[in-house]
Amino acid sequence: MEQKLRSASSVDELMSLIYPSYWAALKCRSKLSAAASLATKFIQRPAADVEEPTYAAAYLNFDILKSIELEWRKTQCMPREVCIDVGREFGAPTNVFYKPPCVSVYRCGGCCPSEDKQCRNISTGYLSKTVYSCLSCLPAAFQHVAS
Known part of the structure; x- marks a missing residue:
């Protein structure tokens, strides 16, 4: 496992190794929320929205991960x-x-x-x-x- 972690070449690969199922769900949630925000520009939603599901370990901040990924790319x-x-x-x-x-x-x-x-x-x-x-x-x- 340590060798896999050391040879990871991106934040996505690293997070997939550390949090395999959680990372997949979080990425899926991110894509769904991006698609939903795009859809709200074109479709009027009813006032009583369905609450979005929450996931465990929601402390991961995509903005922080994006900045890490950007720095990682610069140093390759x-x-x-x-x-x-x-x-x-x-x-x-x-x-x-x-x-x-x-x-x-x-x-x-x-x-x-x-x-x-x-x-x-x-x-x-x-x-x-x-x-x-x-x-x-x-x-x-x-x-x-x-x-």
Whole structure:
């Protein structure tokens, strides 16, 4: 059971493992209430409504679970836009600098749902970026004129 919990890849899967029958009923109730609220826009209901059934452990808040799911999705292993230092990436000599000094690329990042896996790329490609390279050591004549 612990291995299944550790390898769960979504809130839905996790809740299905922890509360199997309750989670199914709660999801069904959620879908029914969503359909009922949609139906009330089109159909006038009589004043004496039938009371909705209540379920045990109704303390689970779907808004909280949705925020957990959103955070979970953000942290999954996938390509992410990162900023890299051009000089460090290419091992430039210390007298050379680049403008812009950093460029945006996509690199693999995030967490895997299972501890026995590691987030890393399965393919690579070359990306062309145009930067301006400058020599930080100016000739002596230019240094004297500039000061």
